[in-house]
Amino acid sequence: xxxxxxxxxxxxxxxxxxxxxxxxxxxxxxxxxxxxxxxxxxxxxxxxxxxxxxxxxxxxxxxxxxxxxxxxxxxxxxxxxxxxxxx
Amino acid sequence: xxxxxxxxxxxxxxxxxxxxxxxxxxxxxxxxxxxxxxxxxxxxxxxxxxxxxxxxxxxxxxxxxxxxxxxxxxxxxxxxxxxxxxxxxxxxxxxxxxxxxxxxxxxxxxxxxxxxxxxxxxxxxxxxxxxxxxxxxxxxxxxxxxxxxxxxxxxxxxxxxxxxxxxxxxxxxxxxxxxxxxxxxxxxxxxxxxxxxxxxxxxxxxxxxxxxxxxxxxxxxxxxxxxxxxxxxxxxxxxxxxxxxxxxxxxxxxxxxxxxxxxxxxxxxxxxxxxxxxxxxxxxxxxxxxxxxxxxxxxxxxxxxxxxxxxxxxxxxxxxxxxxxxxxxxxxxxxxxxxxxxxxxxxxxxxxxxxxxxxxxxxxxxxxxxxxxxxxxxxxxxxxxxxxxxxxxxxxxxxxxxxxxxxxxxxxxxxxxxxxxxxxxxxxxxxxxxxxxxxxxxxxxxxxxxxxxxxxxxxxxxxxxxxxxxxxxxxxxxxxxxxxxxxxxxxxxxxxxxxxxxxxxxxxxxxxxxxxxxxxxxxxxxxxxxxxxxxxxxxxxxxxxxx
Numbered sequence: 001x002x003x004x005x006x007x008x009x010x011x012x013x014x015x016x017x018x019x020x021x022x023x024x025x026x027x028x029x030x031x032x033x034x035x036x037x038x039x040x041x042x043x044x045x046x047x048x049x050x051x052x053x054x055x056x057x058x059x060x061x062x063x064x065x066x067x068x069x070x071x072x073x074x075x076x077x078x079x080x081x082x083x084x085x086x087x
Numbered sequence: 088x089x090x091x092x093x094x095x096x097x098x099x100x101x102x103x104x105x106x107x108x109x110x111x112x113x114x115x116x117x118x119x120x121x122x123x124x125x126x127x128x129x130x131x132x133x134x135x136x137x138x139x140x141x142x143x144x145x146x147x148x149x150x151x152x153x154x155x156x157x158x159x160x161x162x163x164x165x166x167x168x169x170x171x172x173x174x175x176x177x178x179x180x181x182x183x184x185x186x187x188x189x190x191x192x193x194x195x196x197x198x199x200x201x202x203x204x205x206x207x208x209x210x211x212x213x214x215x216x217x218x219x220x221x222x223x224x225x226x227x228x229x230x231x232x233x234x235x236x237x238x239x240x241x242x243x244x245x246x247x248x249x250x251x252x253x254x255x256x257x258x259x260x261x262x263x264x265x266x267x268x269x270x271x272x273x274x275x276x277x278x279x280x281x282x283x284x285x286x287x288x289x290x291x292x293x294x295x296x297x298x299x300x301x302x303x304x305x306x307x308x309x310x311x312x313x314x315x316x317x318x319x320x321x322x323x324x325x326x327x328x329x330x331x332x333x334x335x336x337x338x339x340x341x342x343x344x345x346x347x348x349x350x351x352x353x354x355x356x357x358x359x360x361x362x363x364x365x366x367x368x369x370x371x372x373x374x375x376x377x378x379x380x381x382x383x384x385x386x387x388x389x390x391x392x393x394x395x396x397x398x399x400x401x402x403x404x405x406x407x408x409x410x411x412x413x414x415x416x417x418x419x420x421x422x423x424x425x426x427x428x429x430x431x432x433x434x435x436x437x438x439x440x441x442x443x444x445x446x447x448x449x450x451x452x453x454x455x456x457x458x459x460x461x462x463x464x465x466x467x468x469x470x471x472x473x474x475x476x477x478x479x480x481x482x483x484x485x486x487x488x489x490x491x492x493x494x495x496x497x498x499x500x501x502x503x504x505x506x507x508x509x510x511x512x513x514x515x516x517x518x519x520x521x522x523x524x525x526x527x528x529x530x531x532x533x534x535x536x537x538x539x540x541x542x543x544x545x546x547x548x549x550x551x552x553x554x555x556x557x558x559x560x561x562x563x564x565x566x567x568x569x570x571x572x573x574x575x576x577x578x579x580x581x582x583x584x585x586x587x588x589x590x591x592x593x594x595x596x597x598x599x600x601x602x603x604x605x606x607x608x609x610x611x612x613x614x615x616x617x618x619x620x621x622x623x624x625x626x627x628x629x630x631x632x633x634x
Binding site: 003004005007035036038039040041042043044046048050057068069070071072073074075076077078079080081082 | 242243282285305315316317318319320322323324326327330334348349350351352356357358362363364365366367369371372373374376377379380383391392393394401402403414434436456463467468469470471473
């Protein structure tokens with residue numbers, strides 16, 4: 001199942017996972033509660049949640065104005081040099 | 088028979104040399120003073136004109152890498168001629184002759200070059216060589232050793248026990264560390280000896296007294312195919328923990344360096360560039376936003392450039408070697424580090440710019456592919472270059488507070504003072520050049536010189552950043568007048584009862600020159616006056632005049 005990161009604009013009294021879970025457009029999506037609600041820019045009131053499933057970003061953003069972006073959760077690895085060899 | 092020694096001779100302007108630039112064949116008669124036994128000049132090599140290079144007198148804050156001006160007029164230029172000598176004795180004779188010849192400048196080696204930067208099989212030098220090249224003896228003697236600086240290793244976890252066995256005595260703070268695993272076995276500081284342990288070792292080359300924090304974000308095993316990979320969502324949590332750390336005490340903000348030897352290796356790992364959910368080219372990806380937030384909160388963030396340099400790219404790059412500094416590794420708010428050997432040769436696997444988010448990447452180079460932690464045969468990749476640079480930054484941070492030097496100013500100074508490698512100025516292989524700690528070494532404090540009102544005094548500032556301190560007892564309102572050299576920028580700072588610094592003062596001058604004037608109102612007491620070189624060097628004079 002695909003995994004995404006959803007960026008949300010939340011006011012100080014809205015920054016709980018419970019608030020996010022009941023938002024139209026988001027309550028139908030599987031939100032990773034273990035991951036939680038993470039602040040990514042305190043100045044800009046931006047937060048992120050991790051979700052799974054098939055998501056139509058354009059549709060979600062049109063339903064829910066608090067959603068500011070739907071992004072990929074990219075795999076990352078160490079930049080230790082691996083010589084060219086068969087894995 | 089031994090091989091002849093190839094060389095280049097740099098000559099001053101003559102009309103014969105200028106004419107030789109357009110001749111079909113170079114005639115040795117153009118340089119009669121080089122008629123030396125044992126030297127043969129290459130008649131097929133047209134002399135090459137080298138414009139005169141001069142250090143710029145005035146450099147704007149944003150003009151990093153533009154340190155020189157060039158004058159290409161024939162009469163001020165010099166000219167390179169190619170030749171060869173039989174042996175070392177002939178070379179010595181030639182060098183001696185050239186030194187005495189007013190029309191000659193120097194003899195240079197015409198070194199053999201290959202098409203590839205180095206792709207070494209084994210380590211080149213050791214961590215002791217890296218320490219020497221980073222001037223750690225001098226740094227540590229000036230208190231620049233990482234004391235009171237936290238360095239977060241954002242990696243696969245650290246094995247502190249192993250580091251201790253290698254003589255590393257850095258502090259470790261488990262309470263400020265974090266792990267994505269909820270298992271008890273792998274607690275911060277107790278992960279298997281791996282990539283993260285190598286990074287921690289390399290930080291300690293320049294910053295042996297730092298406090299290590301373990302952020303094992305590449306140990307997210309929920310979805311990763313191997314034990315040492317993670318996801319950006321893990322990195323976001325890790326960064327949010329660090330953001331909390333810097334937000335708890337605004338007045339007494341901890342000094343934090345964040346070392347990131349990781350990244351993505353191929354565009355297929357990401358959404359396409361034109362997709363709004365893309366990471367690599369998208370400053371609005373949540374990880375790129377939190378990087379910006381953490382830097383703004385006061386962290387010095389260092390990233391490896393990546394290992395997709397075209398000459399010997401990592402196999403995970405899958406032959407994609409163009410624009411391979413992806414996402415946060417190319418973020419404008421981080422220091423992106425490319426890799427060179429201890430012989431200052433670019434490692435062919437080091438990713439080249441332009442960066443995806445900020446085209447002017449990498450920023451600088453640091454050492455890699457040396458025998459160090461012994462976690463692997465060589466501490467390699469831009470993975471090792473990144474913590475080497477992070478350690479140097481931590482050492483610098485020991486004495487430069489955030490108010491002395493903000494993260495952006497520190498990055499700019501690192502770029503501006505880097506030892507230029509490759510092409511002159513910035514290039515996509517080396518950035519602004521090799522990390523150079525020498526410019527950060529604080530000179531020992533100068534004694535305060537008491538002066539009398541009306542007494543003219545003089546002094547000299549030898550380089551940017553240097554200061555001279557004076558003390559005067561004020562009984563009347565005074566004018567303090569500074570007069571320094573043209574085209575330099577010296578600043579005047581005044582403080583009552585204590586020595587001023589560039590951040591703590593009662594009054595200061597604001598001209599962009601070395602001529603400044605400050606009025607001290609009638610408020611009797613002892614005043615300290617500092618003359619500080621914001622840019623440049625030279626003699627100055629100072630007068631205190633009763634109004």
